[in-house]
Amino acid sequence: MRTRTILAGLAGASLLLTACSQGDATGDDASTGAAGPAPAATDEGEVASPAADAPAPFDQEGLEIAIVQQSGQGDYFQQYLNGTRQQVEALGAELSVYDAQGDNATQASQLDQAIASQPDGIIVRHGFPDTLCPGVNQAIEAGIPVIIYDVEIQQCAPDAVQTQQSDAEMAGLVLEKMVEDIGSDQNVGYVNVLGIAPLDRRHAVWEEYKADNGWNELFFTGTFTNSTATDTAPLVDNALKANPDVAAIYAPYDELTKGTLSAMEQNADLGEVLVYGADISTADIELMTADGSPWVATGATDPNAIGAAVVRTLALHMAGELEEMKVEFPPILITQDFLRENEVRNMEDLRAAEPALNISDVSSADWIPSVTF
Known part of the structure; x- marks a missing residue:
């Protein structure tokens, strides 16, 4: 299912x-x-x-x-x-x-x-x-x-x-939730691309949280193209096959998050791996609220x-x-639990539930x- x-x-x-x-x-x-x-x-x-x-x-x-x-x-x-x-x-x-x-x-x-x-x-x-x-x-x-x-x-x-x-606040909101969910001293994955201003700003916060919480970054992959989700998926797939023992993955751009979700579907033998992203859209909401979705939180405007x-x-x-x-x-923090509890199915629903x-x-x-x- x-x-x-x-x-x-x-x-x-x-x-x-x-x-x-x-x-x-x-x-x-x-x-x-x-x-x-x-x-x-x-x-x-x-x-x-x-x-x-x-x-x-x-x-x-x-x-x-x-x-x-x-x-x-x-x-x-x-x-x-x-x-x-x-x-x-x-x-x-x-x-x-x-x-x-x-x-x-x-x-x-x-x-x-x-x-x-x-x-x-x-x-x-x-x-x-x-x-x-x-x-x-x-x-x-x-x-x-x-x-x-x-x-x-x-x-x-x-x-x-x-x-x-x-962007620093956006990353902090999501990573604070990640700390709450998985705790410290965990194996984690990271999907991002450096050299792009907003992703660089989110990366700086990731480095702080990773150090402060003793997270062991098993892989760092991702690409930015005109088809980021499609082109990132095989990179994450390879990373997961080589490093399946991760508790969570941070992918701070929704196209990177989508590529991560797609790759996870190619690794059905994974245990529970939580995904933390950024940005929001109706398509993102559908992915976050799907049965069994690992995407549990996103920071967004x-x-x-x-x-x-x-x-x-x-x-x-x-x-x-x-x-x-x-x-x-x-930005604000949007969680999977919030979307499900408020029956948010699209951006119109989300705006009504989150006036901020x-x-x-x-x-x-x-x-x-x-x-x-």
């Missing part, structure tokens, strides 16, 4: 990802005329009416905002883009989407294309500082406001505004709400009202029509 149920959930998640990424991802986005994938069919937010008149430049029509993303594949990124689109539309602007599909050189080239199109603002989402800093600095020098999401870029682009989830909040941060920056150079968005996921008051102003999910 355990194998059949979780495999069905993984298959459903795979179908969802496939459905979300249909179309020519390197061609034109039909809704914007810019390079990028077709928008996903995801949650609709509610738009609050502004209480004040918008300042310049939002007192005029025809504003254009570009988002240059390292990859649009995966539940988190699809939801993030959904929130981005809806908040941009609520502000009366148009969104151009550039999706590098995991290719760093392409992302740098697409950032150049975005700058050449002379948008009113740019969001750069994920990627690497060495790849992005020249273009980010060029945009700022050209007078284009730039907001960065989840790239540690301020050392080489000090005038760029950086936004991110509170609502990526729809994050995408919208980053747009609001850009809007404040464009209007000259942003007073800080770094904005963080708070709604961050529509973050990076907002009385003139901004905030989108609430």
